[in-house]
Amino acid sequence: SQKIEQNSEALNIQEGKTATLTCNYTNYSPAYLQWYRQDPGRGPVFLLLIRENEKEKRKERLKVTFDTTLKQSLFHITASQPADSATYLCALDNQAGTALIFGKGTTLSVSS
């Protein structure tokens, strides 16, 4: 069955640094990969989507890469701010392409 691993449960960095989060997957070749942000007590909020034929996607201070050979996506937040502190979830489409499979998430803490 498909499996997603987000390597770090927690990541602590200083304000202004670049945060890099990793998402690895196995047993599948997804057509799309999404990243969501989740704050405590809230539902996930969509950030970025990248397609299998795209190597990189950017949105403001966010950058996502998608390496289908390594079966890995990297999520970068440049010039991180304390407001970026949250849990970030990687999600792939299921084999039917109808729903999302989520990783456990990485909790990012940005200290000032």
Next chain:
Amino acid sequence: EAGVTQFPSHSVIEKGQTVTLRCDPISGHDNLYWYRRVMGKEIKFLLHFVKESKQDESGMPNNRFLAERTGGTYSTLKVQPAELEDSGVYFCASSSLTGSYTEAFFGQGTRLTVV
């Protein structure tokens, strides 16, 4: 534009009781999904509606869970009878298109505690 709304935000019930969760998707979104996060685990898919039809209910844990979407608008998820392992946060999401090539809009979740 109103987002996805879930009721109640919290529910504490005793084992054996019945609970009904409600989800109001974004108006016009034909696709409605239920997901669940059990403590310490990842968010897992439960089922998918397109309008009032169940497209995929492969993630439903067992027959104690019943989801409906009458009229293709709001949806309910009933757990009857509830067991301790049903505790978790239940998320509803909606999207205008089917498939993961479009973003899903999530509600804030219903935290269910079965004691």
